[in-house]
Amino acid sequence: MSSRSYSLLGLWPVINRWKFLVLTAVGLALVISVIVALMLPNIYKSTAVFYPTNPNTTDPDRIVTEGGKLELGGRTEDLDRVITIGESQTVAELMIKRFKLHQHYKAGKPGDDLADQAALDEFNGNLTVVHNDRDAIELTFKDRDKVLAAKIANTLTQVIDSINQQLTFENRRNIIELYRERRDFLQKEYTATHDSLVQGRRRYGIYGMDRESRYLAKEIIETEADLRRAEGEGDSRRAAGLRRALKGLTQAEGGNLLNLENYVAGTDLMTTLYARFNDVQGRLIGARSAYESAKLAISGKISSIYVVQKAFPATKKAAPVRWLIVVSSVLITLVLSVIFITLLELYRGNLSVGRAGRAQA
Known part of the structure:
Protein backbone atom coordinates (compact mmCIF):
# COMPACT_ATOMS: atom_id res chain seq x y z
CA MET A 1 0.00 0.00 0.00
CA PRO A 41 4.77 47.40 34.45
CA ASN A 42 7.99 48.66 32.92
CA ILE A 43 11.07 46.91 34.27
CA TYR A 44 14.39 48.74 34.44
CA LYS A 45 17.79 47.25 35.09
CA SER A 46 21.00 48.77 36.36
CA THR A 47 24.41 47.13 36.07
CA ALA A 48 27.58 47.62 38.08
CA VAL A 49 30.87 46.27 36.69
CA PHE A 50 33.89 45.55 38.89
CA TYR A 51 37.02 43.45 39.11
CA PRO A 52 37.87 41.44 42.23
CA THR A 53 41.42 42.06 43.40
CA ASN A 54 43.87 39.43 44.55
CA PRO A 55 43.65 39.49 48.38
CA ASN A 56 47.37 38.75 48.66
CA THR A 57 48.11 42.12 47.07
CA THR A 58 45.72 44.15 49.23
CA ASP A 59 47.97 43.78 52.26
CA PRO A 60 48.96 47.35 53.18
CA ASP A 61 52.19 46.05 54.72
CA ARG A 62 53.24 44.48 51.42
CA ILE A 63 52.21 47.52 49.43
CA VAL A 64 54.30 49.81 51.66
CA THR A 65 57.34 47.63 52.29
CA GLU A 66 57.57 45.55 49.14
CA GLY A 67 56.17 47.97 46.60
CA GLY A 68 53.41 45.54 45.66
CA LYS A 69 50.75 46.48 43.16
CA LEU A 70 47.05 45.70 43.20
CA GLU A 71 46.36 42.79 40.91
CA LEU A 72 42.92 42.86 39.32
CA GLY A 73 40.74 39.82 38.73
CA GLY A 74 41.68 36.77 36.73
CA ARG A 75 41.98 34.20 39.49
CA THR A 76 39.13 31.73 39.39
CA GLU A 77 38.90 31.49 43.17
CA ASP A 78 38.51 35.27 43.52
CA LEU A 79 35.76 35.40 40.91
CA ASP A 80 33.91 32.44 42.39
CA ARG A 81 34.15 33.86 45.89
CA VAL A 82 32.68 37.21 44.86
CA ILE A 83 29.83 35.59 42.89
CA THR A 84 29.05 33.27 45.79
CA ILE A 85 28.89 36.21 48.21
CA GLY A 86 26.64 38.17 45.86
CA GLU A 87 24.19 35.29 45.45
CA SER A 88 24.18 34.28 49.12
CA GLN A 89 21.00 34.35 51.17
CA THR A 90 22.68 36.44 53.85
CA VAL A 91 23.28 39.28 51.44
CA ALA A 92 19.77 38.97 50.01
CA GLU A 93 18.15 39.19 53.44
CA LEU A 94 20.32 42.17 54.33
CA MET A 95 19.26 44.05 51.19
CA ILE A 96 15.59 43.15 51.66
CA LYS A 97 15.67 44.52 55.18
CA ARG A 98 17.68 47.63 54.30
CA PHE A 99 15.43 48.71 51.42
CA LYS A 100 12.15 47.44 52.94
CA LEU A 101 11.45 45.25 49.93
CA HIS A 102 8.61 43.41 51.67
CA GLN A 103 6.48 46.50 51.20
CA HIS A 104 7.91 47.23 47.76
CA TYR A 105 7.13 43.73 46.48
CA LYS A 106 3.84 43.62 48.40
CA ALA A 107 4.90 40.26 49.81
CA GLY A 108 3.45 40.75 53.27
CA LYS A 109 4.76 41.60 56.71
CA PRO A 110 8.38 40.83 57.62
CA GLY A 111 8.69 37.86 59.93
CA ASP A 112 6.06 35.77 58.22
CA ASP A 113 7.62 32.70 56.57
CA LEU A 114 5.58 32.94 53.39
CA ALA A 115 6.16 36.68 53.10
CA ASP A 116 9.89 36.32 53.70
CA GLN A 117 10.18 33.56 51.12
CA ALA A 118 8.15 35.50 48.58
CA ALA A 119 10.35 38.58 49.01
CA LEU A 120 13.49 36.44 48.81
CA ASP A 121 12.33 34.73 45.61
CA GLU A 122 11.42 38.07 44.05
CA PHE A 123 14.79 39.55 44.98
CA ASN A 124 16.76 36.57 43.66
CA GLY A 125 14.74 36.63 40.45
CA ASN A 126 15.70 40.26 39.86
CA LEU A 127 19.40 39.79 40.66
CA THR A 128 22.05 38.52 38.27
CA VAL A 129 25.76 38.20 39.11
CA VAL A 130 27.83 36.83 36.23
CA HIS A 131 31.45 36.56 35.16
CA ASN A 132 31.82 38.09 31.72
CA ASP A 133 34.33 37.21 29.02
CA ARG A 134 36.71 39.96 30.20
CA ASP A 135 37.17 38.49 33.69
CA ALA A 136 34.99 41.17 35.23
CA ILE A 137 31.91 40.74 37.40
CA GLU A 138 28.64 42.20 36.11
CA LEU A 139 26.04 42.73 38.83
CA THR A 140 22.62 43.51 37.40
CA PHE A 141 19.44 44.27 39.30
CA LYS A 142 15.99 44.75 37.81
CA ASP A 143 13.05 46.61 39.30
CA ARG A 144 10.04 48.70 38.42
CA ASP A 145 11.75 51.69 40.05
CA LYS A 146 14.86 52.56 38.04
CA VAL A 147 16.34 54.70 40.83
CA LEU A 148 15.86 51.93 43.37
CA ALA A 149 17.42 49.41 41.00
CA ALA A 150 20.57 51.55 40.74
CA LYS A 151 20.73 52.07 44.52
CA ILE A 152 20.40 48.35 45.22
CA ALA A 153 23.07 47.46 42.65
CA ASN A 154 25.57 49.94 44.09
CA THR A 155 24.81 48.94 47.68
CA LEU A 156 25.20 45.29 46.75
CA THR A 157 28.64 46.06 45.38
CA GLN A 158 29.64 47.70 48.67
CA VAL A 159 28.24 44.81 50.73
CA ILE A 160 30.13 42.27 48.61
CA ASP A 161 33.32 44.28 49.12
CA SER A 162 32.78 44.45 52.89
CA ILE A 163 32.07 40.73 53.30
CA ASN A 164 34.93 39.83 50.98
CA GLN A 165 37.30 41.88 53.14
CA GLN A 166 36.06 40.12 56.27
CA LEU A 167 36.64 36.73 54.67
CA THR A 168 40.07 37.50 53.27
CA PHE A 169 41.33 39.30 56.39
CA GLU A 170 39.96 36.87 58.97
CA ASN A 171 43.10 34.77 58.89
CA ARG A 172 45.25 37.86 59.27
CA ARG A 173 43.67 38.52 62.65
CA ASN A 174 44.86 35.09 63.72
CA ILE A 175 48.28 35.88 62.30
CA ILE A 176 48.44 39.06 64.38
CA GLU A 177 47.79 36.97 67.48
CA LEU A 178 50.68 34.70 66.49
CA TYR A 179 52.88 37.75 65.98
CA ARG A 180 51.94 39.00 69.46
CA GLU A 181 52.67 35.64 71.07
CA ARG A 182 56.02 35.46 69.30
CA ARG A 183 56.90 38.97 70.46
CA ASP A 184 55.95 38.17 74.07
CA PHE A 185 57.95 34.93 73.99
CA LEU A 186 61.06 36.67 72.66
CA GLN A 187 60.60 39.44 75.22
CA LYS A 188 60.74 36.84 78.01
CA GLU A 189 63.78 35.17 76.43
CA TYR A 190 65.47 38.54 76.08
CA THR A 191 64.87 39.38 79.75
CA ALA A 192 66.10 35.97 80.94
CA THR A 193 69.23 36.13 78.77
CA HIS A 194 69.96 39.67 79.91
CA ASP A 195 69.65 38.65 83.57
CA SER A 196 71.97 35.67 82.98
CA LEU A 197 74.44 37.97 81.26
CA VAL A 198 74.43 40.44 84.16
CA GLN A 199 74.90 37.63 86.69
CA GLY A 200 77.77 36.19 84.63
CA ARG A 201 79.49 39.57 84.48
CA ARG A 202 79.25 39.98 88.24
CA ARG A 203 80.47 36.47 88.95
CA TYR A 204 83.33 36.25 86.47
CA GLY A 205 84.18 39.92 86.11
CA ILE A 206 83.90 39.76 82.35
CA TYR A 207 82.17 42.86 80.99
CA GLY A 208 83.14 42.52 77.37
CA MET A 209 85.41 45.57 77.36
CA ASP A 210 87.82 46.00 74.48
CA ARG A 211 91.12 44.10 74.96
CA GLU A 212 90.10 42.95 78.42
CA SER A 213 92.08 39.69 78.21
CA ARG A 214 95.14 41.49 76.85
CA TYR A 215 95.24 43.88 79.78
CA LEU A 216 94.83 41.02 82.27
CA ALA A 217 97.67 39.03 80.71
CA LYS A 218 99.87 42.14 80.65
CA GLU A 219 99.24 42.81 84.35
CA ILE A 220 99.95 39.20 85.31
CA ILE A 221 103.20 39.13 83.37
CA GLU A 222 104.39 42.46 84.73
CA THR A 223 103.45 41.58 88.32
CA GLU A 224 105.16 38.21 88.10
CA ALA A 225 108.27 39.83 86.64
CA ASP A 226 108.34 42.37 89.46
CA LEU A 227 107.91 39.55 91.96
CA ARG A 228 110.88 37.64 90.60
CA ARG A 229 112.94 40.79 90.58
CA ALA A 230 112.06 41.59 94.19
CA GLU A 231 112.88 38.05 95.27
CA GLY A 232 116.21 38.28 93.50
CA GLU A 233 116.98 41.56 95.19
CA GLY A 234 116.04 40.12 98.59
CA ASP A 235 113.24 42.67 99.15
CA SER A 236 110.92 40.35 101.09
CA ARG A 237 108.42 43.03 101.98
CA ARG A 238 107.92 44.09 98.37
CA ALA A 239 107.92 40.43 97.30
CA ALA A 240 105.10 39.62 99.73
CA GLY A 241 103.01 42.46 98.34
CA LEU A 242 103.62 41.31 94.79
CA ARG A 243 102.64 37.73 95.71
CA ARG A 244 99.33 38.99 97.04
CA ALA A 245 98.83 41.05 93.88
CA LEU A 246 99.67 38.10 91.67
CA LYS A 247 97.27 35.87 93.62
CA GLY A 248 94.55 38.45 93.16
CA LEU A 249 95.20 38.49 89.40
CA THR A 250 95.29 34.70 88.96
CA GLN A 251 92.95 33.21 91.58
CA ALA A 252 89.29 33.86 92.33
CA GLU A 253 89.88 33.86 96.07
CA GLY A 254 92.44 36.58 95.68
CA GLY A 255 89.73 39.23 95.80
CA ASN A 256 90.21 40.85 92.37
CA LEU A 257 87.07 41.30 90.32
CA LEU A 258 88.97 40.54 87.13
CA ASN A 259 91.23 37.51 87.61
CA LEU A 260 92.60 34.79 85.43
CA GLU A 261 90.72 31.90 87.05
CA ASN A 262 87.30 33.48 86.67
CA TYR A 263 88.15 34.82 83.25
CA VAL A 264 89.10 31.39 81.91
CA ALA A 265 86.10 29.73 83.57
CA GLY A 266 83.64 32.32 82.35
CA THR A 267 84.96 33.06 78.85
CA ASP A 268 83.10 30.22 77.10
CA LEU A 269 79.91 30.79 79.06
CA MET A 270 79.92 34.54 78.50
CA THR A 271 80.71 34.10 74.80
CA THR A 272 77.67 31.86 74.49
CA LEU A 273 75.53 34.30 76.49
CA TYR A 274 76.70 37.24 74.35
CA ALA A 275 75.82 35.33 71.15
CA ARG A 276 72.46 34.28 72.59
CA PHE A 277 71.72 37.81 73.75
CA ASN A 278 72.54 39.36 70.37
CA ASP A 279 70.46 36.73 68.56
CA VAL A 280 67.42 37.17 70.82
CA GLN A 281 67.75 40.94 70.65
CA GLY A 282 67.74 40.91 66.84
CA ARG A 283 64.79 38.52 66.70
CA LEU A 284 62.88 40.60 69.25
CA ILE A 285 63.36 43.77 67.22
CA GLY A 286 62.13 41.94 64.12
CA ALA A 287 59.14 40.47 65.99
CA ARG A 288 58.14 43.88 67.32
CA SER A 289 58.39 45.39 63.86
CA ALA A 290 56.37 42.54 62.32
CA TYR A 291 53.67 42.83 64.99
CA GLU A 292 53.36 46.59 64.59
CA SER A 293 53.27 46.31 60.79
CA ALA A 294 50.65 43.54 60.88
CA LYS A 295 48.53 45.46 63.36
CA LEU A 296 48.69 48.56 61.19
CA ALA A 297 47.87 46.52 58.10
CA ILE A 298 44.78 44.88 59.57
CA SER A 299 43.48 48.24 60.80
CA GLY A 300 43.69 49.69 57.30
CA LYS A 301 40.80 49.08 54.93
CA ILE A 302 41.64 48.63 51.28
CA SER A 303 38.84 47.73 48.91
CA SER A 304 38.90 44.14 47.73
CA ILE A 305 37.23 45.07 44.43
CA TYR A 306 37.94 47.63 41.73
CA VAL A 307 34.73 49.24 40.49
CA VAL A 308 34.90 49.99 36.77
CA GLN A 309 31.33 51.21 36.37
CA LYS A 310 28.81 52.17 39.01
CA ALA A 311 25.15 51.43 38.46
CA PHE A 312 23.08 54.34 37.15
CA PRO A 313 19.31 54.69 36.70
CA ALA A 314 18.35 53.25 33.32
CA THR A 315 17.24 55.62 30.58
CA LYS A 316 14.99 53.02 28.91
CA LYS A 317 13.07 50.00 30.03
CA ALA A 318 14.48 46.49 29.74
CA ALA A 319 11.13 44.72 29.81
Missing part, protein backbone atom coordinates in the same frame (compact mmCIF):
# COMPACT_ATOMS: atom_id res chain seq x y z
CA SER A 2 1.30 3.45 -0.82
CA SER A 3 1.58 5.85 2.06
CA ARG A 4 -0.57 8.96 2.04
CA SER A 5 1.37 12.17 1.35
CA TYR A 6 0.79 15.33 3.37
CA SER A 7 1.37 18.95 2.33
CA LEU A 8 1.04 22.28 4.06
CA LEU A 9 -1.03 23.42 1.13
CA GLY A 10 -3.48 20.70 2.01
CA LEU A 11 -4.23 22.50 5.26
CA TRP A 12 -5.70 25.49 3.50
CA PRO A 13 -9.10 23.87 2.78
CA VAL A 14 -9.29 22.81 6.42
CA ILE A 15 -8.40 26.30 7.65
CA ASN A 16 -10.90 27.79 5.20
CA ARG A 17 -13.70 25.62 6.58
CA TRP A 18 -12.86 26.66 10.13
CA LYS A 19 -11.82 30.21 9.34
CA PHE A 20 -14.36 31.84 11.62
CA LEU A 21 -13.23 29.77 14.58
CA VAL A 22 -9.57 30.44 13.76
CA LEU A 23 -10.16 34.17 13.29
CA THR A 24 -12.13 34.32 16.52
CA ALA A 25 -9.33 32.60 18.47
CA VAL A 26 -6.64 34.79 16.90
CA GLY A 27 -8.71 37.92 17.56
CA LEU A 28 -9.24 37.01 21.18
CA ALA A 29 -5.55 36.28 21.55
CA LEU A 30 -4.72 39.65 20.01
CA VAL A 31 -7.07 41.57 22.30
CA ILE A 32 -6.06 39.71 25.46
CA SER A 33 -2.32 39.94 24.70
CA VAL A 34 -2.61 43.69 24.03
CA ILE A 35 -4.44 44.21 27.32
CA VAL A 36 -1.95 42.10 29.26
CA ALA A 37 1.04 43.77 27.61
CA LEU A 38 -0.30 47.22 28.46
CA MET A 39 -0.96 46.20 32.06
CA LEU A 40 2.55 44.88 32.61
CA PRO A 320 8.47 43.97 28.78
CA VAL A 321 8.79 43.93 24.97
CA ARG A 322 5.10 44.47 24.33
CA TRP A 323 5.05 43.96 20.58
CA LEU A 324 6.85 40.66 21.00
CA ILE A 325 4.27 39.52 23.55
CA VAL A 326 1.42 40.38 21.18
CA VAL A 327 3.03 38.83 18.10
CA SER A 328 4.08 35.64 19.89
CA SER A 329 0.62 35.25 21.46
CA VAL A 330 -1.11 35.61 18.09
CA LEU A 331 1.27 33.19 16.35
CA ILE A 332 1.00 30.59 19.11
CA THR A 333 -2.79 30.84 19.08
CA LEU A 334 -2.83 30.48 15.28
CA VAL A 335 -0.60 27.40 15.36
CA LEU A 336 -2.59 25.77 18.16
CA SER A 337 -5.84 26.52 16.34
CA VAL A 338 -4.57 24.93 13.13
CA ILE A 339 -3.37 21.87 15.03
CA PHE A 340 -6.69 21.59 16.81
CA ILE A 341 -8.85 21.81 13.70
CA THR A 342 -6.53 19.44 11.83
CA LEU A 343 -6.83 16.84 14.55
CA LEU A 344 -10.56 17.42 14.62
CA GLU A 345 -10.80 16.91 10.86
CA LEU A 346 -8.76 13.70 11.08
CA TYR A 347 -10.99 12.43 13.85
CA ARG A 348 -14.15 13.21 11.91
CA GLY A 349 -12.73 11.59 8.75
CA ASN A 350 -11.84 8.40 10.59
CA LEU A 351 -15.26 8.39 12.20
CA SER A 352 -16.96 8.68 8.76
CA VAL A 353 -14.86 5.85 7.32
CA GLY A 354 -15.79 3.64 10.23
CA ARG A 355 -19.49 4.31 9.80
CA ALA A 356 -19.26 3.59 6.03
CA GLY A 357 -17.50 0.29 6.72
CA ARG A 358 -20.16 -0.80 9.16
CA ALA A 359 -22.93 0.17 6.68
CA GLN A 360 -21.42 -2.00 3.91
CA ALA A 361 -21.07 -4.85 6.30
